[in-house]
Amino acid sequence: MSEATLQVKVARKVDEADDICSYELVSADDTPLPPFSAGSHIDVHLRPGLVRQYSLCNSPQEQHRYLICVLRDAASRGGSQAMHDDILAGMTLQISVPKNHFPLVEAERSLLLAGGIGVTPILCMAEALSAQGAAFEMHYCGRSPERTAFLDRIARAPYSEQVHTHYDNGDAAQKFDLPALLTGLNRKTHIYLCGPAGFIDHVLATAKAHDWPKDQIHLEYFGAAAAPDTANDQAFEVKLASSGKVYTIPADCSVLQVLTDAGVFIPASCEQGVCGTCLTRVLDGVPDHRDLYMDEAEQAANDQFTPCCSRAKSTTLLLDL
16 A cells, blocks of 8 residues: 555444445554544545545544445445445454545634535534534535434534534425525635535535635535546547656546556545545646546646546646656
8 A cells, every 4th residue: 555554443333324324433453543623534445446535524522433424326436335235343444544635714604515425524514613612504405314314413413403404305495595595694604515516516606606705615525526528538648757658548548547557656546536636746738627626726727637537638748757
């Protein structure tokens, strides 16, 4: 493995809702676990070549465990299926130390928005903000109560009255009315959102329509966006700065695939342009960005790209590899 890992034991595996399980991870050798902050995630090494990222959803004040929660995804590329079918209480796992690309910032007020299993980092944020006595409210959108995790935990939480749940199968009165919410919201409020691409796109479009300051919107996807149109994809070349070697990237292969097959190591995890693990510096050429990790300004700089999903607009990319 390319980075230091921790060995943890699965202390408990709990059915939290239909097709959703939580996993309580504790130190396998009683060594204290590294601390984490709200918004953090860990890389879980399920088997050689299969690494997946899961947000920590327990309180950052807890130092004895990490809690993750996983939805069984019908379109799984192996991760969620392995977690549900293969990982049992009592087993040991290799994980990374916690990382945080989705931190809370100091704000007068916070609005937490969760779509489905995207509740995991949002719930951790609610725990942290509640412990700080900070002003916040949380809106949690799910398909139905049966498919919505942690409802009992939220109902028992000291911040339960600050959480509002909305269900696709519920009556119109309880549906999530984001335009109305933003209209009456303090303009200094920072918004945090996590969920599927459709949920995030809706929130971003609504926030834009209300001229919400971009630097007050913080987000994390838990899955890839809709697949881009690849009908016009063409082959291009990548050149490695260290060796001068040139590799052809066929229209139907990613840069990550080609370089990995050639023995060039690039750390990767989600392989969908979400996590940023494979982010690689571009020294020359123009990438065709297809990731969800970088913001518009970072993509416009064209000095880095995600080789797991992004391609090239120029004939060649010179990579800092």
